Amino acid sequence: MLMDHYFETSPTSASEIKEITIDLVDPPLRLLTDRGVFSHGRTDAGTEFLLRQAPPPPASGVFLDLGCGSGAIALTMARRSPGARVVGVDVNERALSLCARNAAANGLTNVEAAAPDDADPNLRFDLIWSNPPIRIGKAALHELLELWLRRLSPEGRAVLVVHKHLGSDSLQRWLTEQGWTTSRIASSRGYRLLRVDARP
Ligand SMILES: C[S@@+](CC[C@H](N)C(=O)[O-])C[C@H]1O[C@@H](n2cnc3c(N)ncnc32)[C@H](O)[C@@H]1O
Numbered sequence: 001m002l003m004d005h006y007f008e009t010s011p012t013s014a015s016e017i018k019e020i021t022i023d024l025v026d027p028p029l030r031l032l033t034d035r036g037v038f039s040h041g042r043t044d045a046g047t048e049f050l051l052r053q054a055p056p057p058p059a060s061g062v063f064l065d066l067g068c069g070s071g072a073i074a075l076t077m078a079r080r081s082p083g084a085r086v087v088g089v090d091v092n093e094r095a096l097s098l099c100a101r102n103a104a105a106n107g108l109t110n111v112e113a114a115a116p117d118d119a120d121p122n123l124r125f126d127l128i129w130s131n132p133p134i135r136i137g138k139a140a141l142h143e144l145l146e147l148w149l150r151r152l153s154p155e156g157r158a159v160l161v162v163h164k165h166l167g168s169d170s171l172q173r174w175l176t177e178q179g180w181t182t183s184r185i186a187s188s189r190g191y192r193l194l195r196v197d198a199r200p
Pocket of ligand 1: 038065071
C-alpha cells in the first residue's frame, strides 16, 4: 500500500474516516480523522500531553494551532476560550477540511482552518499551541518555527510539545540561541512541553 506522509498537501490514500473522542474538555469533543492525516483513529500521545498540561489559555485573543491536522488542539483551545479567535494552519488539504468540519460539528464558530499562505499575514498571535511537524526535517522545522513565532504579539507565548527522541532538547537549545526565551514547563515519558515567549 502506498503511504502518504501526513504533511502531504493532497493525500492520495483512500479516505477511511474514523471518529475519535477527546474527553478532556466538557462536553467532550468528537473528531473525525482520516488516512493521510496525522494520528488517524486516535489522539496522539504528545497532543494529549499538551492538552492536559498547557496552562489555561487567556479568555480572549487570537490563537494559532500551527499544524492543526484534524483539529484536536485548535478545537480544544476554542472550547476552553470561547471568546478567542482560533486559526488552525496546515499544508495538508485533507487536514484543513477535517478541522473545519470538526469545528462545525462541535458547534465551535470561533475556529478557522487555513493553508499557511491563506492566513491573514497581518494577524498577530497571543498564543500558539503546536505539536509541530518534526518529520519535515530540522532545517524546514526551524524555518517554520521562526516564521510563525515572529508573529507572536508582544506579550504572546507559544507552547510546543516535542518528544526527546525527536529532538526536544536540541530544539530548546536552538530556540534559545535564536533569542527566544524558552523553558521546559512539563515533562513526562519523554514528552517535553516547551514554552517560548515573544522575542523583544
Ligand atoms: C505532528 S502533526 C500535529 C497535528 C495535530 N495538531 C494534532 O495534534 O493531532 C503536525 C502537522 O503539521 C502539518 N504541517 C507540516 N508542514 C507544515 C507547514 N509548513 N505549515 C503548517 N503545517 C504543517 C502536518 O500536515 C501535520 O498535520
